[in-house]
Amino acid sequence: MLAEHSKNKKVFDNGFQIAKNADLASKKYGQKNVINGTLGIFYNDNEEMHTLDIVNKEYKNLSDKELFNYSSSISGEERFIEAVKQYVLGKNYSNNLDNNFLEVIATPGGSGAIYNTFRNYINPGEVVLLPNYMWSSYKLMSKEVGGGFQTYSLFNNRGKFDLVNFENSVIELAKIQKNLVIVLNNPCHNPTGYTMSTSEVKGVMEI
Template sequence: MKLAKRLSNLGTENAFEVLNEVNRLKSAGRNIISFAIGEPDFDTPDNIKQAGIKAIQDNFTHYSPSAGILPLRDAIVKYISATRSIQVNHDEVVVTPGGKPIIYYVLHALVDPGDEVIYPNPGFPIYESVIRFTGGVPVPAPILEEKDFSLDTAELEKLITPKTKLIILNSPHNPTGGMLTAQDLKTIAELACRHNLWVLSDEIYSRITYAGTFASICSLPGMQEKTIILDGFSKTYAMTGWRLGYGVMPKELAVHIARLITNCESCTNTFVQYGGLEALTGPQDSVISMVSEFKARRDFIVAGLNNIPGFSCKTPNGAFYVFPNVTEACKRLGLPDSKALQQHLLHNGDVAVLPRSAFGVRNTGETQEYLRFSYAASCDIIAKGLERIEKAMR
């Protein structure tokens, strides 16, 4: 079979590969506790489900504008204007089936072959995958444990060259749960303005924070016209299967992103958009409750992991992930890396996690080993999982 050469540059999201392995083991009769997939275990709030059902009953089952229905875009305008302290209009909003299309379309709209794109590493693997697929050059910016899993902005500055086109930010951060500080954002904004760079700010976890206040780089002077905000409904409202996200960007770019949508999927599911409209404009009690529960789980899993010999886990400030350092755990078991430890825990402990290698190549000089745990599970399940890990370590 002769395939296009470009496919060799396309990566994947390893969380789904681990999920397939977990499902295979479960079908064989194994009882697996999974901390691998980044998906809230809560149900979509009932008011949102009812809004989607009503939209179907009201026959909102036809095409919508490629950029999204106007009521939802207007609701996004009000939400973004209020939470990012900027003035936005609906021509600057593009609704997409999930957050990933914003990554895909923005990179295709901005990056020419040979252009360099700086992205966080470890990080969401789709960044690097799509950069390569467009013909761009991925330039990893180390996310450092010693900086509470934030960027080293001095090192970031060294990565900028005349070929740099775009910087990707993700705060709160997947896989570490780290957040950029106000000083980090100020420094990055100064670099972006000085070098005339675009910034793609992935803010999908912006509502899931535990300490401090979420801040967006687009709120800083001179940055609104250089920033594409990526946000959505999957994490905040437990709507992963609904596939609903959006981007906020200069309207000159939004026109081209909408045209890419026209060429690919025509539009985002219309009745799903009405579910999103209810999510933004309806009661927010479910979000507050979910974040409170996530905070309790975070504290529980961090304390539990730090009690397991060989594990050292920082307390994250956002998202629903922990990223313990397992360098000593690997040494204790005579394992070469976190991938081997992940396999050991899965096959000998019946616990699924993700290794450091699922989130990008190692940075230059990187020697530490890490695992990612998603604590989108009850404290009872977390306790059972930790017990199994401790046993597997013995």
């Protein structure tokens, strides 16, 4: 019954599989004998899911209507949209910004944001530029929207962000594609946990 483009499609994620193996090992050998080094949910020192108290408090005080009702806008509540603009732009924020170059859209989580970006900015047949260490679902999302992917080297031989390879990869793709979509996954890169230094971020911005 599947459409042709969806046949033989399988989803496998190493991170989820390793986390599952760690969980099974904890049950078999005892939690104190197994260290789960996978990324994902943030736990505190007591191995309990860590959440922000202020968020918990506000969330639990919402009425059913506030919690389950539709938003007044598909793109998200106006206060949320303005708050995101303020956070991203900092001192450069103005509530009279020209929306031709800035748009905020609320999505159900980070994966939704990534998929929407790929869907709306990759032309058919174009590729997205991904780090060579990555969450494998990036590749699947790009394929889902009719695109492909190429990789840049995340680290140089000194274990730092490879600005030289990144720049070469950007220039190469920009010559042959109308649009250029790049995944940086910073801070706390998935799956390596790497966070770029201030100078590395500035280097990326200059490129």
